[in-house]
Amino acid sequence: MDTHDSTIHNYARSELPSGDRPPRAVLYPGSTADVQTIVQLANRHQVPLHPISTGRNVGLGGAIAAQAGNVVVHLGRRMNRIIHFDDVLNYVVVEPGVTYDQLNAFLVEQGDSLMCDTTSGPPDGGPLGNTLDKGAGYTMAADHFGNSCGLEVVLGDGRILRTGDGALPGAHTWHLSKYGLGPVLDGLFLQSNYGIVTRMGIWLQARPKVIQSFFFIFPEDDDIEEIAEVARGLKLTGIVPTAIKATGDLYALASQIPYPADVGPLSDDLRKALHREHGIGSWIVSGAIYGAAESSTAKSLEIVRERFMKSGRARYIPHAEAAERPELKIHLDTYSGRPTAEETKMVEWRGGGIVSLTPATPLVGAVAKQHMQTSRRILSAHGLDTCIDYIFAGRASRGLHSILFDPRNREECARVADASRALRREYARLGYPVGRVPADAQVDEMSQRDGVFRGVIEEIKAALDPNGVLSPGRYGIASSHP
Missing domain, CATH: 3.40.462.10 (FAD-linked oxidases, C-terminal domain)
Structure with a gap:
């Protein structure tokens, strides 16, 4: 746990008119198991966490939380591996810290025959975080969520969820078949505070000649x-x-x-x-x-x-x-x-x-x-x-x-x-x-949605994060945490 003044200052900085918002501390997990342990401890001690991937959400608050006093969980500092690459079926599996620059350089090294849709935002931002914030791009794969497939998520109660075909242990189609059996749960983790996504599949496209x-x-x-x-x-x-x-x-x-x-x-x-x-x-x-x-x-x-x-x-x-x-x-x-x-x-x-x-x-x-x-x-x-x-x-x-x-x-x-x-x-x-x-306007914006929608997302929050430890107020989703 990092509580140095310089670290707190760095993670408090915001480009928004509301100014800086300092966290209580910063954690740097190195694996899904680390994230699970952090979430379990947060539940035990009622400590609110604010997970970020690269913290480069320019114009939307960067690394700051919707509320003050969170412990930032900076996933991208150490969880920055390209876990898997398949040049036959054209996809990669990435951790939260993999950046657009890193992925582009990797694909160039592999022959530059494939490409990942990017944004016009910072090259040191990443596709996982952008996808979860409903970001989009400009190529044929501009729909970033539509071109993602298969998430690994540490839920707010500490359980690990693998969506789609990933729910079947040993499935070879986790990052290939988007829907699988049963409800499609992936979308629950876009613009929500229900879980911490620790890996995601991305479908690549052939680079045009x-x-x-x-x-x-x-x-x-x-x-x-x-x-x-x-x-x-x-x-x-x-x-x-x-x-x-x-x-x-x-x-x-x-x-x-x-x-x-x-x-x-x-x-x-x-x-x-x-x-x-x-x-x-x-x-x-x-x-x-x-x-x-x-x-x-x-x-x-x-x-x-x-x-x-x-x-x-x-x-x-x-x-x-x-x-x-x-x-x-x-x-x-x-x-x-x-x-x-x-x-x-x-x-x-x-x-x-x-x-x-x-x-x-x-x-x-x-x-x-x-x-x-x-x-x-x-x-x-x-x-x-x-x-x-x-x-x-x-x-x-x-x-x-x-x-x-x-x-x-x-x-x-x-x-x-x-x-x-x-x-x-x-x-x-x-x-x-x-x-x-x-980040500083999400509660206000969510207040304009109807009562049924707000009620349902709060019920899901209560089911998946019963102690409200994950980023209270993020995207305007209420938390039971005091």
Whole structure:
């Protein structure tokens, strides 16, 4: 158990407006057996635990707990092995500390014929933790939970659960067959505090021979309506296998240039000047086509260009040019399953503070426009810039909002907290629920769900963690722990 002041300080740090939240101590288990022992002792002595994998959940609180006074269980410090790799059935089994960088390097060593979907978040974050927080990516395997298979979990009462076919001792299909016999329990451990996941299977995808990206610059904020309409047609017909992103101007520039003013929010006139200076517009639209050869991607790319340029409002940027522009190459890397540290540089734009919100909206142009206008109105009213990256992956979009601020300015922190609450409340009123919420807002966000849903998840908590020792309040799930 580590209780040194420097350790407590490191694990207390938060990029959220609520500030730091120190734990009581930090533990570094090295095995599932260690985790089980820790949980058993926590039950015996009524000590609340807060498990983390790598603690790199940027914009959502990093390593901090929903409540103060927990003992952090840092799984990733020592539990960082790739347990199994199968290049015939294309999957790996990982512990919580395996990072995107580590897994990518491993696959490159194996011949670089397989890839794991990644995020645009920190390369030292990991796929297990991201999956459990309902993270998603950009390739054909963007659904991280959908491409996971088989969990090992230490429950809150100390028992070890192996989901799916893993419940049959010696099963060779634990990480191959997603459902197995009986209820599918894996989903219980996404955004919950019912157990500590100690291993997970990940299905890999074959690396395409050719990855041909496309980029389009749209000049005006309201062009998001046209972008969303075109993106829906390309996604639902399968023409574009990756996500299609519409990245806002300030979201793109925040990782590339110093903040261009003394105070915010940046005016529309200044934003237009930045467009001219950096060769962008209000939106940068991107995606990629996969194929066995460039000739096999040409037809799909032609269709994409025709549809996005039909109105005459868009400017096309070819793959070769995008690869030379850091603000665009970020997206090319993610469509290629390559971890990138470029986008997370945005955290320092205003001094190190960031709040991430990801509301879901139907992929309909008029809705996208309404959603964007709502976000701009509320953020502007609170004196904050609008940094949005819309990710169109199918029937719904994820609107990744990054609220960037100076954490040393307490008045600004208060405005950020108020804006976050106002956004979430307005999204709820409009019917666009937020799917990923910072640690300091999870209880408030869960309070907007109906009583039946909240009652059921609390009943499950009582069954699997009767003493409430696992991360009380995490994701807004109540705990019986005093």
